[in-house]
Amino acid sequence: MSGGNAESGAPNLTPILDMVFQLITFFMLVMNFKAASLDLAIKLPVLGSAIPTEAQELETLVLNIDKDGKVKAYGREQNIKTLAMNEADMARRKAKIEGKPIEGDAEIPITVVIRADRDLPFHDLNGIITDCQQNGFRRFQYRAMSKATAPQAEA
Amino acid sequence: MSRRKKHRDQGDVELNLAAMLDMAFQLLAFFVLTFQPAPMEGYITLRMPPPHPTTKQSSGASANATQQTEQLPALDSLMVTVTSNPEGDIGAIRIEEAAPVPDLTTFEQTMTDMLSVPGASVEQVVLQVGGRLKYENLVRVLDVCSHIKLASGETLNKLSIVELPDSAQ
Secondary structure, eight states: OOOOBTTTTBOOOHHHHHHHHHHHHHHHHHOOGGGGGSOTTSOOOBOTTSEETTSOOSSEEEEEEOTTOOEEETTEEEOHHHHHHHHHHHHHHHHHHTTOOOOTTOOEEEEEEEEEOTTOBHHHHHHHHHHHHHTTEEEEEEEEEOGGGHHHHHO | OOOOOOOOOSSOOOOOOHHHHHHHHHHHHHHHHHOOOOOOEEEEEEEOOOOOOOOOSOSOOOSSHHHHHHHGGGOSEEEEEEEEOTTSSEEEEEETTSOOBSSHHHHHHHHHHHHTSTTOOOOEEEEEEOTTOBHHHHHHHHHHHHHOBOTTSOBOOBEEEEEOOGGGO
């Protein structure tokens, strides 16, 4: 590669362009769109033995619950009763279209991911779980920080 | 269609890369500013059917864990009570009506001893939890429960959680 046009004095921009494109490629590859559904302001409890979230469930409903019991899903505050009802309704319709209808009280094939603040009292959490159960959700995933990231969680 | 012969200058073709570099830097700035590393989270997955009274066991309280182990074949569900103190920490853990276990390690050991007995037919564990118990402490109890091995060799993953009435806390 030449060192640029000697007559005009213009620098050779090819190497810098190469590098910038490599950086762009890196950021595009590590971009995680699933993180957008997570409310990172929530302080999760720290649990050493929790399984790392590498093997993800296929269909999930992520509920971010703050210490006052307010539920955030899809980036905004939601009424849990309405949300659970709508999600269950959509799942039933989808299953019907796919030819595997969900009968009556049968289980909805969606995992409810609970990302709750560590100080949330059980009374508030129980109301949310009960609302989900009443709409047919049976699989629940409780999220916690692994010990390796505990200092970040404390910050 | 007539074929035209193109005549090109035999000199070097200079491509102006400045515009492309500008655009590339803008894209780079966007990705750098919106970059959020995904937090390293762990999880506990449980099947949680709605709670319903399923205990077939007679209501006669057993005084200790040994006696309970003998009665287990008649059980559908096992009741574990976790009370909370006003700060939201774990107050006491009681398996059925036995004496409270002092800590989570003892709780795990006792549960394992009870449920891994061949012939024990516990289908689910019902957790009665104090309303003030913090999520942090609840997850610790769930974590212990999710590690308990049943007599069939499977881990216990069927749990129901109900709230203790205020009078019982």
